Every structure is written in structure tokens, then in C-alpha cells.
Amino acid sequence: MNYSLQRALLSVSKTTTGSILRITEIRSLLAGGVRSKSQRKSFRTTLAMARKRAIAQQSTPNPSPSKRPRRATKKKEEAEPKLKFDLEWDFFGEKTSKGLHPLLELTGPAVKGSSKIAGFDLDYTLIRPKSGRKWPTGPKDWMFLSDAVPEKLKKIHDEGFKIIIFTNQRGMEKGYTTPKDFMAKIDDIITALDFPIQTFVATGENQYKKPGTLMWDRMVKKHNDGVTVDLEESYFVGDAAGRAKNWAPGKPKDFSCSDRMFAANIGIGFYTPEEFFDGEDKAIFEWRSVNPREVLERAKTNQLDDEYHLETKDFVIFTGPPASGKSSFYHHFLEPHGYVWVNRDTMKTQAKCIEAAKKAIAEGKSVAIDNTNPSTAARAAFIDLTKKKDYTVRCFVMDTPLEVCHHLNMVRQNQSSGKIRRIPNIGFNVYKKNYQEPTTKEGFSEIKKIPFYPVFENKNDEKLFLHWTD
Numbered sequence: 017m018n019y020s021l022q023r024a025l026l027s028v029s030k031t032t033t034g035s036i037l038r039i040t041e042i043r044s045l046l047a048g049g050v051r052s053k054s055q056r057k058s059f060r061t062t063l064a065m066a067r068k069r070a071i072a073q074q075s076t077p078n079p080s081p082s083k084r085p086r087r088a089t090k091k092k093e094e095a096e097p098k099l100k101f102d103l104e105w106d107f108f109g110e111k112t113s114k115g116l117h118p119l120l121e122l123t124g125p126a127v128k129g130s131s132k133i134a135g136f137d138l139d140y141t142l143i144r145p146k147s148g149r150k151w152p153t154g155p156k157d158w159m160f161l162s163d164a165v166p167e168k169l170k171k172i173h174d175e176g177f178k179i180i181i182f183t184n185q186r187g188m189e190k191g192y193t194t195p196k197d198f199m200a201k202i203d204d205i206i207t208a209l210d211f212p213i214q215t216f217v218a219t220g221e222n223q224y225k226k227p228g229t230l231m232w233d234r235m236v237k238k239h240n241d242g243v244t245v246d247l248e249e250s251y252f253v254g255d256a257a258g259r260a261k262n263w264a265p266g267k268p269k270d271f272s273c274s275d276r277m278f279a280a281n282i283g284i285g286f287y288t289p290e291e292f293f294d295g296e297d298k299a300i301f302e303w304r305s306v307n308p309r310e311v312l313e314r315a316k317t318n319q320l321d322d323e324y325h326l327e328t329k330d331f332v333i334f335t336g337p338p339a340s341g342k343s344s345f346y347h348h349f350l351e352p353h354g355y356v357w358v359n360r361d362t363m364k365t366q367a368k369c370i371e372a373a374k375k376a377i378a379e380g381k382s383v384a385i386d387n388t389n390p391s392t393a394a395r396a397a398f399i400d401l402t403k404k405k406d407y408t409v410r411c412f413v414m415d416t417p418l419e420v421c422h423h424l425n426m427v428r429q430n431q432s433s434g435k436i437r438r439i440p441n442i443g444f445n446v447y448k449k450n451y452q453e454p455t456t457k458e459g460f461s462e463i464k465k466i467p468f469y470p471v472f473e474n475k476n477d478e479k480l481f482l483h484w485t486d
């Protein structure tokens with residue numbers, strides 16, 4: 017034992033003379049005798065540390081003991097090179113299934129809070145690919161949209177505006193670009209502009225993406241030095257402005273209206289890049305989405321019955337697209353009367369839904385099948401369970417227009433801060449494809465249309481309903 021320790025000590029002392037002092041300490045300890053198991057263990061640890069120190073010294077020429085960097089610090093410096101103006105990237109929110117944080121933010125003490133915010137979209141607002149392609153070929157493939165961009169940004173920066181980039185980067189979630197490459201590009205842009213710019217990035221189809229306002233809300237709450245934002249003075253500039261094809265000669269249609277909606281949802285002014293940087297006249301545009309205020313006004317004229325439950329054994333099968341309000345309706349009108357809730361989103365499989373319905377019937381309870389149930393076959397699977405069981409079987413058809421369901425789908429994601437993920441478009445398409453209008457021939461004693469009538473739990477839910485969604 018002592019022999020192997022001594023051999024190890026010798027090999028350490030050969031690596032550098034700088035460690036001799038510590039090795040001498042070990043030797044003197046060794047001379048004192050190493051007897052117990054714990055003593056031997058602590059010895060081995062001391063030895064391993066001495067060896068590491070010796071190796072570290074060897075790879076760092078002329079180290080001054082007081083300035084020797086700690087390992088952790090060194091590692092961090094290697095991983096994150098210092099950014100311009102000491103800005104720092106922060107990854108925010110629980111990682112998604114794609115292994116991405118939903119929000120990336122770049123800020124630092126060099127960014128000063130201001131009541132005047134000038135927000136900008138990134139792609140085709142501030143920059144475009146230098147290569148002339150539609151999508152950049154890599155992090156270096158960018159140039160300012162025009163010479164006017166850096167000039168104008170400098171001007172408003174000098175006027176006391178805080179310049180912020182708010183960008184949706186769906187390409188990260190899709191795997192077309194990496195956060196690392198994207199962050200390198202932003203650093204290059206800031207270096208070119210030569211003043212600090214706060215940046216917020218939604219990395220995919222999540223609750224932070226424009227036109228939702230969560231990126232803005234976070235900026236106001238956490239990253240504006242507590243300064244209240246003047247909505248009259250602030251504005252947002254973006255190219256997703258809802259302009260039709262040939263809005264200017266030869267120009268393609270804008271891919272969406274999400275930048276304009278973002279500004280409207282916040283309650284600040286909006287400009288297209290051409291309006292802002294080149295002084296062009298206001299362009300004609302379309303929102304390309306339901307107007308939530310109009311939807312709400314119209315819904316107020318809808319009439320709901322006072323009650324929808326029966327005192328006798330009742331079996332209700334809902335039919336309606338995703339996000340048409342089925343669950344809310346159940347919780348409001350049927351749950352209080354003891355109806356058993358059968359819901360595929362929570363039960364996961366059709367087999368489990370059938371099982372739960374059977375059990376409820378066996379117990380003689382009223383039931384609500386809260387699934388989309390678009391087809392005759394989907395509904396028959398449940399109707400069959402009620403045969404000879406003395407149930408009233410009714411169909412409740414959600415009379416919520418499809419475009420309102422699309423809106424509610426996004427609203428739900430926003431109201432739940434992303435906990436309820438939006439149903440992808442394919443969910444709506446499958447519903448449309450399989451839809452067969454329910455008839456009494458299927459075995460329903462009644463088919464009841466349920467008009468759309470939103471009920472808000474609180475002011476914030478109502479506010480988020482009134483936000484434009486795309």
C-alpha cells in the first residue's frame with residue numbers, strides 16, 4: 017500500500033517541481049503512518065488533488081498562485097465567450113419535447129430601461145439573406161435590409177428609444193437553425209450596429225410566439241429597469257403585416273399578419289419596414305383572422321338555455337371540432353349535476369373511454385362523452401353501450417364556427433401559459449374530413465345545437481380572448 021502511494025507521489029513530483037511543497041507535505045503525513053481505512057482514503061483524495069494541481073500547473077505557463085483560475089470559472093469562459101457589451105443570453109421556460117427552451121432572451125446592464133420602446137421583427141425587417149436566397153444558408157448569411165436600417169436605428173437609439181428585437185424563430189423547433197448559430201448572428205448584428213440591443217426569441221410554436229404578447233409582457237415586468245412603458249410613444253415594426261400580393265409592384269403577399277397583430281395586442285403603433293425606414297405611405301392590409309371583438313359582440317346575442325341536464329339517466333354525446341368549447345360547457349352545465357366525464361384528452365385512448373362509459377352506465381350515472389365524435393361510427397361506439405339500459409341518448413352539437421375554434425385553440429394556449437398546448441392544424445383537418453352530421457336515425461332522441469357563448473373566469477382570460485391570433 018505504502019509502496020503504491022509512494023510510486024504515485026513520485027510520478028506527481030516528476031511532472032512539475034511546483035508541486036514539490038505539497039508532495040513534501042504528503043510525504044511527511046506518509047511518514048507518520050497510514051493505518052486506518054479512512055486515513056488511507058483521505059490520503060488517496062489528497063494525492064489525486066495534488067496530481068491534478070500538478071497537471072494544471074504544467075499546462076498553464078508561469079501561473080501566479082493568486083490568479084490561478086478556478087476550474088468552474090474557466091469552464092464557463094470556454095463555453096460562453098464574452099458577448100458584445102457584456103450582454104448575456106438566458107434560456108427561459110420549461111424545455112419542450114424538442115429539447116428547446118420556449119424563450120431565449122438577450123440582455124444586460126448595458127441595456128437601459130426606457131418608457132419609449134421601439135420593437136422590431138428581425139427577418140425581412142432588419143435583415144435579409146446576403147446570398148439572395150429566401151432562407152439564410154448559415155449564421156453569416158445576412159445583411160441589413162437596406163442602408164437606412166443601421167442609420168435609423170442609431171438615430172432613434174440616440175433619441176432615447178430602447179431598441180428591442182422580438183422574433184419568432186420556428187426554424188429552431190423545426191431543426192433548420194440552432195440556438196447557437198442564431199445567437200452568433202445576433203451578436204454580429206449588435207457588433208455591426210455598435211450599441212446594445214435587447215432580444216427576445218420564441219423558439220417554436222409555443223405560448224411566447226407573436227402575435228401573443230408574453231415576450232413583451234416579460235420585457236415590461238423583468239427587463240425594463242422598472243420603467244413604465246409609454247404605449248403612445250412606443251411602436252413595433254415588422255413585415256408580417258397582412259399585405260396582399262402586389263401591395264407594391266411585384267411584391268409577394270405577406271406570409272402572415274402576426275407582426276401587426278402583435279402591435280395591436282400590446283396596444284402600440286405599427287409600421288411595415290417600408291413605412292418606417294423608407295417613409296412609404298400606409299399599406300392596405302387584411303387581418304386574415306376572425307376579429308375577436310366582433311366574435312364576442314355576436315356571441316352576446318346568442319341565447320343559452322337555463323339548464324341542459326336531465327334528472328333521469330342521461331347519456332350526452334358531444335360533437336364538435338377541437339377547441340369548440342365542449343369541456344367548458346360540460347364543466348359549467350353538466351358536471352354540477354353529477355354527470356360522469358368521459359374525455360379522450362385526459363383518458364388517452366378510446367378503449368379507456370369506452371371502459372369509463374360502461375362503468376358509469378353500470379352504476380346508473382348520467383354520462384357526457386366529451387370527444388370530437390365527428391363520424392357516425394365514432395358516435396355508434398358509445399350509443400351501443402346504452403342499448404336496453406333505459407338511458408335518454410342525446411347529441412349536443414357545438415355550433416362554434418371553425419374559424420372561432422382556431423382562435424379559441426390559440427387563446428386556450430395563451431390563457432394556460434402554454435400548459436394546454438394548441439391542437440395542430442391536422443387535428444382540425446381530420447375532424448373536417450370525418451365529419452358526418454348527426455341524425456336521430458343514429459339513435460338520438462334529440463340533437464341539440466349549442467351556440468357559442470364564452471364565459472370568462474377572470475379579466476385576464478377575457479383580455480387574452482380579445483387578442484388577435486393567427
Ligand SMILES: [Mg+2]
Pocket residue numbers: 137138139140141254255256
Ligand atoms: Mg419577418
